[in-house]
Amino acid sequence: MIEDQTRLLTVLFADLSGSVAATLDLDPEEAVEKVNQALEVMAAAVARHGGRIDRYLGDGVLAFFGVPQAHEDDPLRAIRAALDITAGAAERGFQATAGIDTGRVYVGQVGGAGHHERTAMGPVLNLASRFQSSAAPGEVVVGEATWRLARGAFEFEPRTLTIKGVPRPVPAYVALRPLARPRAARGLEGRRTALVGRADELARLVRALDRARAGEGGIATIVGEAGVGKSRLVEELRMRAAEPAPGGTEDLLWLEGRCLESTTSTSYAPFVDLLRETLAGGREDSPVDRGAAVADAVQALAEAGDMQAERAEEVTLLLGNLLSVADPAAEAALASAAPREIRARTFAAVRDYLTALSARRPLVVALEDLHWADSLSLELIDFLIEPVTEGSALLVCDQRPAQEHPSRDLPDLAARKAGARHVAIDLRPLDAEDVRRLLGALLGGGSLPENLLATILDKSEGNPLFLEEVLRSLIDSGRIERQNGGWQVKPGVAIDVPATVQSIVLTRIDRLDDEPRQVLQVASVIGRLFGTELLRAVAADADVERALWLLEQHDLVYLDRVLPEEQYSFEHVFTRDTVYDSLLKGRRAALHGDVARALEALWPGAGDERVEELAYHWERSDDPGRALEYSIRAGEKARRAFLNDAAVAAFSRALERLDVDGEPDPAARARRARVRESMADVLELVGRHDEAAQEYGRALDDRPPDEPVARARLLRKAGGVLRVQRRRDDSLRAYDRAEAELGEPPAEKSEAWWQERTAVELGRVMLDYFLSDTDELAQRLSGSRPLIEAHGTPLQRGRLFATLALLGFRRERYAPSDETVAVARRAWEAVNESDDLAERVDIQFCYGFALLWAGRYAEAEGRLTEVLTLAERIGDTTTRARCVAYLALLERRRGRVDAAREWAERAMAVAAEGGMLEYTAAAHAHLAWCDLRDGDLDAAEDHARESRALWEKLGGPYRLLAWIPAWPALGVAVARGRRADALDLARFLLDPERQPMPEGIAAELREGRLKAALERARATGYA
């Protein structure tokens, strides 16, 4: 019995339609008899196709396909059974209807006290039942998921249904009849892409083909996991084979036979498939016709002299037998032969038939999916290797690497028997570049955001089928959508295991007994990669060695590495996900707890080292206390390493647990305040200012009044956020409140108090840099200096120098004196050893900035890029924006248009990320300058206008820097001959509020010689 789980299942409802009418004039006993007959038909059809009756429902049945053993072709089996039911019912004078759907279903115990039964539940069941009730008498109606998986095997007619309780029309399909030759339903509809990669493999196959054309036979074996592209490769070869032969030789003959999962125990299945396809030649496929076709074909070979006449009779007899032609004479002829003898004669007949076929023209025999071959077929292939390779035909075989199936020996056998005439192809996943190319082709123009692309590539692991399926399930579920040639993405896209892929995996899992399956479940909880030691510790009762051996045999896991610790890997992420998803929630949580405990027991002193791993498991366990503790620890660890996204994610998870209803106790509030503050620090660093401000505010709410220093710290940090957001009045108020919280200096010496006091002071100074005039700034600074020098940390002293340098910039109108540059340099040096990288980059930036204004471009470039690298490492958006914007200005000063443009574009992007108006404005100004230099006046004008409009909002020291957009604007006005505008701009630039410009240029402007001014500015590298 299989344990409770959720799994992929195909569900069939079949019912007698109008049975009431049919039984109306019968007496009750007769009616029951009739209904029983019908139910028997149903049960027999379900059993015949490997399904299981779950229950009888009046005069109908509910049947499952895919439990206890899943098959890749469960949807096909269900449809076959349903078609048999409707046909069988019709023969007995009834009408039956059927509905089928495929999807995830809960399988297990249901029921309340006293009454339990095993069944399945889920929306799929309801839908299938609705499909059944919507079917007209004799119809089989299937849902979309079933259709997708079966559309290569049946003829369907689409239909749209409205179903009560479902807001949108539901697509459905009426299954009409099986297609003569089923094909795998693969590829995105209408998106057959060109072959990517595989050049080498195809070339080797084509060489073998050319040799066959020249009369030299051979065998090719292609081995590769499901969906990696074996059939596709064979198909490509077939297309080459269909090209006209060089030198006008006979056209090549291509025969193809495939194995199906459902014919694994059918004797000679791929050969029967091959012969039927070849011999039917468009004729109706009844046994009698088949017999005639065999006789004709063999006769033709004999008449052409390619087969001896006396062999012809024997070959006709045995091929006919193989194809089950209903010929009483033939049956009589073979009746007395022993099975061994029939086998030997059949082998010989097939050999002679193929040899005769290849006598006049090149022949290729392709046999596909041999991992599902019956053992007779494999023996026959073995038997054929020698005659074929010694003759002129080429045998092409493909199969999955199924270790538990005899087909695994075929490549070795071929190597031994055919030697140099064997082409062995071990088909590996596509490399990353090919996968990207394939994905691009599948998307057919338009692209996806890089992170989604990366996830898709990651999940599909180079397997083209998985790639197609993942993409399709994203499209089907509406998470990506085609819109005017591009793709629109809904946020929060997670990638589930596509149904096709699930069924491939489930088929393997279901063949396991309980113990290895349970070990596999434990492993899935540990993760895609799992160490043997940990697995053993969790699955303590199981024979883990044996289980792993079996799991390897079934191609579910492989040994990934032995050192430093033995570790296994699931074959594919989807293998792991399928197993994991099938676990019920409660069991999953229990297992996560077991894994976490085992981790702690195995590596007791591991401390911080395994924090993420422990957090991962505890968070999914049923121990909320541990989960919280570890989320916080993981967040703090990530924050220290500047893994900002991971930190935000971990803190969010912790906060979700901390945000309980009702009033938490003081300890919980203090803890929540700490988490909020850490979270806010990270958010601020990455430029998510609004959220940061909000978290600081909430943290403040959690701090009681008797914690003035902590409250002041939160207010001061919020003030910093507001300052960066240019909400200067609010910022000022926050600093005032912080100061008020701190109140008078405490009686006993408190370092924390003084440091916070200093920090508030420094924050104020920074604000004054933007707000007040230089005298006020100087005054405040001289007032603060003793405080900072007495109580500041080294970092705070570094900040003091930086602020002094800022004062210098303001005073000297951004034409810094040597003294100011020296102060900025001291700021750099004071913090160069600090490991508070966030503070450090902020302070050190100002030295690069000083060097830039001092015209020391090479040095400035060096320092700014150094700061930028650091800022990138820690994800500091504000500092990144500053650096790239001023590097753009630097290149502008050097007259390098391309480099300036590159930095400006980056500045535009980063400024947008952090919502920083000033750098967006600067980026527009620099782009205006670049466009002007490149002669694109329209673009230059747009950028300049945009920039100047933003600039007006900036105020403060930015008034000094307003020439940055005004110069390119002047260039545009002059080039367009708009003299009045140009003169206005000249006056604007000459305003004493602006940063001073070189006297020569100013003189030209004053005299109204605007062209000359522009030329001079350009020649001297000023603008």
Ligand SMILES: Nc1ncnc2c1ncn2[C@@H]1O[C@H](COP(=O)(O)OP(=O)(O)OP(=O)(O)O)[C@@H](O)[C@H]1O
């Ligand atoms: N190199 C390739 N370039 C483009 N598309 C490919 C390539 N290889 C495979 N595909 C596509 O990926 C899908 C799966 O490939 P295919 O059916 O050949 O796999 P398979 O190895 O035969 O799988 P199975 O073992 O299930 O039969 C198909 O839609 C195929 O067209």
Ligand SMILES: [Mg+2]
């Ligand atoms: Mg295939």
